Amino acid sequence: MNRKISIRMSGLGGQGVVTAAHILGVATTLEGLVSTVNPFFGAEKRLAPAESYVRISSSQIDERGEVLYPNIIMIFHPHVITLGKCYTMPFFDGLQPEGILIINSEQPLDLSKEDLTKLGQLNARLFYLPATQIATQVAETELSTNIAMLGGLVGVTRLVSVEAIRESLAERFGGRKFLASATTAALDDVLKSKFAQVTQLVDRNMEVVHKASEAVQEYFIKKKEAGSLCMLR
Amino acid sequence: MIEQKIVEPEYLFFQADREEVFITGSEALKEAIKRANVDMAISYPITPQSESMHLVGDLYVEGYVREYFRGENEFAVMSAVAGASMGGVRVFTATGGPGTLRAFEIFPAWAGARVPVVCAFMTRGVNSPLSIQPDTIEMAFMLHTGIVMFHAETAQDLYDMLLKAFVIAEKPDVHIPVGVFADGFFVTHTREKVKIDPAEIKLPPYNPYSSPVPVMDMENVPVRHMRDPFVMKSNFISYAAHASWQQEILAAAERARKHIHKYLGGLVETENEEAEILIIASGTAVSQSREAIALACQEGLNAGLVKIKSIRPFPEEEIRKLTQKAKAVIVPEFNRVGWLCKEIKSVVEDNTKVVGGPRVFGGMTMPPHLILAEIRRCSQ
Numbered sequence: 001m002n003r004k005i006s007i008r009m010s011g012l013g014g015q016g017v018v019t020a021a022h023i024l025g026v027a028t029t030l031e032g033l034v035s036t037v038n039p040f041f042g043a044e045k046r047l048a049p050a051e052s053y054v055r056i057s058s059s060q061i062d063e064r065g066e067v068l069y070p071n072i073i074m075i076f077h078p079h080v081i082t083l084g085k086c087y088t089m090p091f092f093d094g095l096q097p098e099g100i101l102i103i104n105s106e107q108p109l110d111l112s113k114e115d116l117t118k119l120g121q122l123n124a125r126l127f128y129l130p131a132t133q134i135a136t137q138v139a140e141t142e143l144s145t146n147i148a149m150l151g152g153l154v155g156v157t158r159l160v161s162v163e164a165i166r167e168s169l170a171e172r173f174g175g176r177k178f179l180a181s182a183t184t185a186a187l188d189d190v191l192k193s194k195f196a197q198v199t200q201l202v203d204r205n206m207e208v209v210h211k212a213s214e215a216v217q218e219y220f221i222k223k224k225e226a227g228s229l230c231m232l233r
Numbered sequence: 234m235i236e237q238k239i240v241e242p243e244y245l246f247f248q249a250d251r252e253e254v255f256i257t258g259s260e261a262l263k264e265a266i267k268r269a270n271v272d273m274a275i276s277y278p279i280t281p282q283s284e285s286m287h288l289v290g291d292l293y294v295e296g297y298v299r300e301y302f303r304g305e306n307e308f309a310v311m312s313a314v315a316g317a318s319m320g321g322v323r324v325f326t327a328t329g330g331p332g333t334l335r336a337f338e339i340f341p342a343w344a345g346a347r348v349p350v351v352c353a354f355m356t357r358g359v360n361s362p363l364s365i366q367p368d369t370i371e372m373a374f375m376l377h378t379g380i381v382m383f384h385a386e387t388a389q390d391l392y393d394m395l396l397k398a399f400v401i402a403e404k405p406d407v408h409i410p411v412g413v414f415a416d417g418f419f420v421t422h423t424r425e426k427v428k429i430d431p432a433e434i435k436l437p438p439y440n441p442y443s444s445p446v447p448v449m450d451m452e453n454v455p456v457r458h459m460r461d462p463f464v465m466k467s468n469f470i471s472y473a474a475h476a477s478w479q480q481e482i483l484a485a486a487e488r489a490r491k492h493i494h495k496y497l498g499g500l501v502e503t504e505n506e507e508a509e510i511l512i513i514a515s516g517t518a519v520s521q522s523r524e525a526i527a528l529a530c531q532e533g534l535n536a537g538l539v540k541i542k543s544i545r546p547f548p549e550e551e552i553r554k555l556t557q558k559a560k561a562v563i564v565p566e567f568n569r570v571g572w573l574c575k576e577i578k579s580v581v582e583d584n585t586k587v588v589g590g591p592r593v594f595g596g597m598t599m600p601p602h603l604i605l606a607e608i609r610r611c612s613q
Contacts, residue, residue: 025424029255038423042365044280062523064419065367065598 004057005159006067008094009149010086011076014046014187016146019172020074021052024150027160027168028056036061040087044183049085056159069094072157074149075103076131082109090115092124099124102152104131104145108219120221127156129216138208143191147205151212165209169202235296237435239270242400245436246393246496251428258420261388261427262327262353263288265395266298269351270435272322273300277310279332280365281417282355286327307332311339311352318348321441323399326350329417330357333371337378343410344379344482347446349402349439350410353395356516356567357417358595366596367417369516372544373572375412379482381489382544383497384515385415388427390542397496399436405443406488414544416567419517419598486546493543500548501541501555508537509560510611513552513577515541518565518599525565525604536563536608541573549580561611562587565604569594 007024011017018039025037039052053067066087073092080086081103088094092101092115101119103109105128111119119126131148135141147169154162173192195201240249245268256264262285266274274293276286293301299322304310307328317324328336333354343350356371358364375382383398385391391413398411415421493500505526512522519540526536539555541548556562556577564574564587571589578584588611591603 022424026255029426034426035255036423036425038418040366040418061425062520062527063601064416064423064517064520068598068600 004055004061005072006070007054007056007072007074008067008070008088009052009054009074009076010080010088010091011050012046012079012085013041013044013048013050014183015050015076016143016187017050017052017076018184020146020150021054023147023165023168023172024054024153024160026171027164028054030164030167031160033058034061036064038065040066046183049080049087051087067094069096070099071096072100072102072153074153075101076145076149078103078105078109081111092119095122095124097122100127100156101125102127102129102149102156102216104129104149106130106133116221124221126219126221127152127216128219129212131212134211134215135208138211139204141191141194143187144205144208147208148212151209152216154209155213155216162206162209162213166202166206169205170198173201174198234299237268237297238433239437240434242436242496245430245434246397249430249434251430253426253428255424256388256427257284257422257424258388258391258415259284259288259422261392261429262395263292264427264429265392266325267292267432268430268435269325269396269399270323270438271298271325272439273317273324274298275302275304275310275313275317275324275326277304277307277328277332279307279329281357281367281421282327282329282332282353285353285355285421289325289327307336308339311336311343314350314352315339315343315346315348318350319346321439323403323439324350325352327353327355329355330359330365330368330371334359334374337374340375340378340380340410345478347408347444347482347485348410349399349408351395351398351402352410352412353391354412354414355417355421356414364596365417367419367517368568368594368596369414369416369566370568370570370594372414373568373570376545376572376576379409379486380545381407381409381411381486383411383413383542384544385413385420386516386519386540388420388423388425391415391420392427392429394497394542396436399439401489401492401496403439403443404489404492405445407485407492408443408445409482409485414516416517490546493546497542499551500543500546501539501551503537503539503555505535505537506539506555507558508535509558510534510536510563510608511539511556511559511561512536512563512565512604512608513539513541513573514565515544515573516567518567521599521601522565522604524601525608528601528605529608532609534608534612544576547576547580552577552580553582556581556586560586563604563607563611564589565599566590566592567594567599568592
């Protein structure tokens with residue numbers, strides 16, 4: 001990889017956007033790439049807007065702070081778009097040409113014609129993934145929504161290998177000391193309490209990754225008649 | 234307490250085999266304090282500093298820090314820290330943004346009392362309107378408190394500067410507080426690769442007899458200030474004593490220069506300093522500038538970089554020399570007032586060539602493209 005890939009993850013507090021970025025960042029460094037990860041949030045409370053950013057490159061990364069010009073945007077909750085629970089408006093602000101959007105939603109969202117026109121002009125690729133549904137069905141907890149979103153990313157981009165995600169997951173939940181806020185630590189405890197052992201947690205979440213990587217679907221934006229969507233596969 | 238081997242500071246800084254880990258700035262702070270032989274740490278939480286002092290609390294539980302407690306507020310914490318330091322122990326704390334301002338009275342008191350406190354400042358916007366996001370405006374307030382000020386660009390800087398801060402602060406010819414400033418979130422919450430020393434080694438303990446002023450001696454300054462302050466006397470001797478004392482604090486910061494050269498490799502770092510366009514910055518504004526310079530290079534534009542690591546003492550001579558030949562000097566900053574620009578303008582001979590800005594504030598990330606636009610404009 002010669003160029004830098006910048007990812008913006010937008011979601012709601014408690015959904016695990018920060019943890020997803022952490023897991024992805026560690027996974028890419030395990031593969032020998034350079035990565036930086038940082039979060040952005042206001043009052044730390046559930047359902048408030050929360051964002052995190054991952055920069056991935058084969059060489060040193062200098063730039064810091066929010067990712068202003070992302071190549072990939074991952075939307076963890078439809079409310080980010082429909083209720084504007086987002087630090088950037090519109091939700092795809094700054095998206096680079098040929099950029100990728102992965103949205104957690106069971107159905108395509110009713111995006112405005114203006115938004116679709118702009119996305120069409122950018123040659124953006126739009127993907128939908130029922131991440132929360134997969135998390136609930138496979139891992140039996142919606143706390144795995146963030147892992148499903150990573151599965152969607154793997155399905156679309158192959159930025160990082162499934163093996164590296166497994167290793168990173170094991171490291172994140174396997175007892176190594178790491179830094180988490182009180183609320184994140186509390187959610188970690190909830191997640192861990194759902195599984196008898198960490199290996200079980202990792203295995204089940206890897207199932208989520210596989211399922212999500214297969215379930216992610218691309219929607220084609222017709223340039224001339226933006227507004228009507230046509231499913232590709 | 235956990236057994237660690239005491240090593241010479243030079244060994245810990247420059248010779249020990251370091252391991253590369255993928256951690257946040259707050260975790261880098263923990264790793265630094267783990268090896269800093271800190272006797273006492275006192276905390277009061279404020280975003281984006283809370284994780285840092287939480288982790289120092291973990292160090293206390295793990296047995297790396299002798300004493301730790303939470304103060305009532307920042308003013309109380311900074312006061313308690315002064316007491317601990319006067320009592321002859323190595324002490325550490327951290328704060329940021331509104332916390333810095335809440336404790337403000339105590340910072341010049343630290344310097345006046347010659348206490349070698351090390352404090353980390355995780356910079357953030359100060360109210361109001363409320364922002365918890367990074368902004369370096371508190372550094373403008375801190376410039377004239379008499380403390381030494383370092384500004385970290387990365388988690389690696391934060392780790393290194395903190396450890397070196399203790400050694401520099403405790404030199405008998407310095408012996409004033411050192412503040413290590415790191416931009417909130419952009420450093421504290423950013424996970425990146427940091428090279429750290431083995432956990433089995435630590436700095437030598439603080440030697441209270443290194444103090445150039447007596448420790449807790451009621452008959453002498455600084456404690457005598459409290460019992461019998463100069464303000465109570467209206468005579469020439471008391472004015473002269475006060476004035477000379479203040480100048481001695483400034484002189485102590487000046488004497489820190491040689492130690493900063495030895496341990497930090499200088500007050501500034503430069504890249505391509507011969508370029509006609511120079512960007513001078515500190516903290517994470519340096520990171521954004523690096524990115525802008527790389528973008529400019531792709532367009533065939535040539536710009537150099539001066540990273541200021543020490544804000545107090547300020548690298549007057551270095552900046553004066555470096556800017557002599559430059560056609561334009563760009564000063565990007567993460568605050569509204571442009572305090573760094575003012576500092577630079579005060580030392581550059583022809584300061585009409587200093588471009589104030591770009592500036593962002595209130596927590597906004599500075600797009601490298603804003604700096605690039607200035608480089609383009611100055612190249613015309």
